Amino acid sequence: MASPMRSLLADLDRYVQSFRIFLERSTEHQSMQEFVERHLPDVIASIGNGKSTINVLSVGGGAGEMDLQILSKIRARYPGVTINNDVIEPSADQISKYKERVAQASNLENIKFTWHKETANEYESRMNAEKKTKKWDFIHMIQMLYYVKDIPATIRYFHSLLESQAKLLIILVSGKSGWETLWKKYGSSFPLEDLCSYVSSGDLPRMLDSAGLKYQLYELPSHLDITSCFSEGDKDGELLLDFLTETLDFAKTAPPELKHQVMEELRKPGCSEIRDGKVFFNNSLGVIVVEP
Numbered sequence: 001m002a003s004p005m006r007s008l009l010a011d012l013d014r015y016v017q018s019f020r021i022f023l024e025r026s027t028e029h030q031s032m033q034e035f036v037e038r039h040l041p042d043v044i045a046s047i048g049n050g051k052s053t054i055n056v057l058s059v060g061g062g063a064g065e066m067d068l069q070i071l072s073k074i075r076a077r078y079p080g081v082t083i084n085n086d087v088i089e090p091s092a093d094q095i096s097k098y099k100e101r102v103a104q105a106s107n108l109e110n111i112k113f114t115w116h117k118e119t120a121n122e123y124e125s126r127m128n129a130e131k132k133t134k135k136w137d138f139i140h141m142i143q144m145l146y147y148v149k150d151i152p153a154t155i156r157y158f159h160s161l162l163e164s165q166a167k168l169l170i171i172l173v174s175g176k177s178g179w180e181t182l183w184k185k186y187g188s189s190f191p192l193e194d195l196c197s198y199v200s201s202g203d204l205p206r207m208l209d210s211a212g213l214k215y216q217l218y219e220l221p222s223h224l225d226i227t228s229c230f231s232e233g234d235k236d237g238e239l240l241l242d243f244l245t246e247t248l249d250f251a252k253t254a255p256p257e258l259k260h261q262v263m264e265e266l267r268k269p270g271c272s273e274i275r276d277g278k279v280f281f282n283n284s285l286g287v288i289v290v291e292p
Contacts, residue, residue: 006248009147009195014248016093018239019062025240026224026283029065032142032171035220035287036069041077043289046165047137048078057136059120059158060144061087064098070140071111083111090119120148124157136161140169146196146246152207159213159290168290174219175202178271178282182244185265189258190245201286214291222283226266230279244281 008015023029048054054074058067064087071085089095095115102113116123120141127133139158148154159168173179183190183198201217208215226244228237241250245262254262265271272281 004253005191005250006253007191007193007195008242008246008248010193011248012091013093014239014242016091018243021236021239022224022243023065025226025228025236027222028224028283028285031220031222031285032066033069035218036066036073039218039287040070040073043167043169044074044077044138047163047167048074048081049165051078051081051137053082053084054078054137055135055163056083056085057139057158057161058085058087058089059123059139059141060147061089061094061098062091062142063094064101066140066142067098068101068105068108070138072107074138075107075111080110084114085111086114086116088116088118088120088123090117090122092117120144120154120158124154133161135163135166137163137166138169139166140171142169142171143173145170145172145199149194151197151199151203152211155207155213155290156211159211159292162292164292166292168292170204170288170290172199172201172204172286172288174284174286175200176219176282177284178266179244181268181270182262182265186245186258186262190247192246196246201288204286204288208288208290216289218287218289220285220287222285224281224283225278226272226281227278229266230263 008018056071056074061067067087071083074083087098095117102108139162141158145151145154162168180200180202187198226240228234229241231237238251242248247254266281267279272279
């Protein structure tokens with residue numbers, strides 16, 4: 001019998017809903033913010049040297065939470081310089097949230113925003129069709145490499161767009177996270193439908209080494225409260241399960257045996273730790289800064 005399970009990405013609205021619950025229940029953005037505060041100033045220290053305009057490309061910019069933090073650091077390093085910030089983002093809903101965030105922010109003088117409602121692959125195809133190769137001073141790809149067709153080729157393409165002082169920043173789940181444990185064990189049972197593939201920061205050195213690229217790696221601790229996943233019928237818990245498994249309505253459509261195994265796995269030390277009766281999934285992140 002064909003599996004009724006479908007990829008979460010087949011329903012972009014539910015994907016965005018589950019992603020927002022994930023952000024609410026996890027320290028994902030706090031961990032990234034800490035990286036932005038502590039390490040980003042060094043990463044961007046020379047990207048705009050001698051330039052009157054700095055071009056930034058956000059690949060999969062989402063609703064712009066991290067983008068605006070990154071831009072404020074670039075602005076602080078290069079006050080008075082014009083910044084062009086282009087955003088590639090396939091979800092119309094995320095783009096409209098991003099635009100609202102920009103409209104409400106106060107410190108964005110000298111920053112010009114352009115949104116492209118498309119995927120990274122579509123952007124590349126469009127640039128190739130238009131025979132354009134625009135170069136960038138800073139490119140970031142935060143939590144998006146799971147959704148491209150060919151990960152090494154995508155990294156090579158965006159790396160080829162870097163200016164001589166530029167940097168490429170990639171953030172993915174860590175090879176030491178609960179994601180690694182869950183997906184290495186059960187990934188082949190989840191319905192990816194060519195819309196998504198599992199990759200972690202542990203896989204990147206091999207890809208970057210074979211492309212002959214230089215990079216630095218950072219690990220960021222982070223956790224996700226998945227306690228609600230264990231309350232039958234809890235709406236937020238069901239959305240989180242969808243996000244963890246990239247499966248639409250996992251709780252309702254997964255074969256009982258798979259659901260049972262995944263729920264068991266999520267409680268185990270390889271995935272989570274239990275503190276004060278709550279279950280915290282290890283959501284640690286890997287950051288890779290690639291040199292031009």
